[in-house]
Amino acid sequence: MAHPFHIHPGTKHFKWSRDLPPVLTVLSGAEISFDLHDGGNNQIRLDNAETALSSFDFTQADPGHGTVFIEGADPGDVPRVKFLELETADYGWTAIFPGFGILADEFADQLPALRMWDLRGAAGRGYLESASPSPPFLGTIGIAPAEGGDHPMVPPMLLTGGNLDTRHITRGSALYLPVQVAGALLSVGDGHAAQGDGEVCGTAVETPMRCRLRVTVEKGGGAGAKKSWCTHGPAIVMAPRETLGAVGGDGREFMAVGVDADLHEATRKAVRGVLAWLGAEKGMERAEAYMLASMAGSLKLTEVVDMPNYVVGFGIPLGIFVDQGDHSVRV
Incomplete structure (x- = not known):
């Protein structure tokens, strides 16, 4: 350069x-x-x-x-x-x-x-x-x-x-x-x-x-x-x-949804859902899952107008996993 x-x-x-x-x-x-x-x-x-x-x-x-x-x-x-x-x-x-x-x-x-x-x-x-x-x-x-x-x-x-x-x-x-x-x-x-x-x-x-x-x-x-x-x-x-050269397979994600009257708490719920999925389906320790979520997950404000509740999605692209296949995720 x-x-x-x-x-x-x-x-x-x-x-x-x-x-x-x-x-x-x-x-x-x-x-x-x-x-x-x-x-x-x-x-x-x-x-x-x-x-x-x-x-x-x-x-x-x-x-x-x-x-x-x-x-x-x-x-x-x-x-x-x-x-x-x-x-x-x-x-x-x-x-x-x-x-x-x-x-x-x-x-x-x-x-x-x-x-x-x-x-x-x-x-x-x-x-x-x-x-x-x-x-x-x-x-x-x-x-x-x-x-x-x-x-x-x-x-x-x-x-x-x-x-x-x-x-x-x-x-x-x-x-x-x-x-x-x-x-x-x-x-x-x-x-x-x-x-x-x-x-x-x-x-x-x-x-x-x-x-x-x-x-x-x-x-x-x-x-x-x-x-x-x-x-x-x-x-x-x-x-x-x-x-961009990004990976992501066919674009599918696992997305957990958090719902709460407080936007911050709705987000926390969505992140917890992804951490739980990564532990159950990928066998990851919680801290490891938390770091993966930080560098690969995506927050989405899926609904913010039907008050009093916010709906927040947090997605992980399935294409990042080495073992990804039709057998590993139920859709």
Whole structure:
């Protein structure tokens, strides 16, 4: 991924701020490559997997890499960030940390938990047909906020993005962000080899990543302009499915349904249903199932208008299982 515009891991920062100095200035239309530390700032690796969680420093988590000043990007404009290449390292990890995840209170006596993933493409190890059941993507893509002062990397922000953790922002897709300060001051990070919608245990398959993207300024995103639909927050144009290389068999899923007057509790019920199915049908321990659900499952708000109850579905694609066949799932 050699490219004239390159950003190396030493450009990390742990805050969003309009006062961060840019490490690179580019014109609209430029392509930029990045070497990125993972969302844990490379604190968890193959060589220290047995001890990494005991010394994990959360102040070093979720680094952004940048910032990039885009010439001609002014408030009211919209940069289009097109993702051209995303290359994972040969390993990744999924962890359950105290206080994180939709079932955090139910896993307090099983923490911390860590799963290392072999991303070299070897199939047949574990319960995955492929090392990547969904395409790689960047969990963090954001620009500087208009408000002064320092802002945390997490949670994401409405107008400027950040730690969006949206798996559809992958190769071939484009993200639009409304500029808040001159130059936009773009930063990226938090590479994921795979993740399901929801990231239910709090992490996905976290991995260092190399990426290449193109930034193009679309002028005048105000009311009535071409991109007025994204001036109030991030927007995504997803890649055609045939370019993604995701697995999933014939598209069938196992989906548990949670129903409750509280959306949070409905979601918890749906996740518990999938964990129970993975234990009963796939023989998986609960923590292992929880991590698989985090990186391969998909939350769906299937019904949110017939008050007082919400209906939430949580699905696992059947095509990710090595032993998948007509005999293994009753339909």
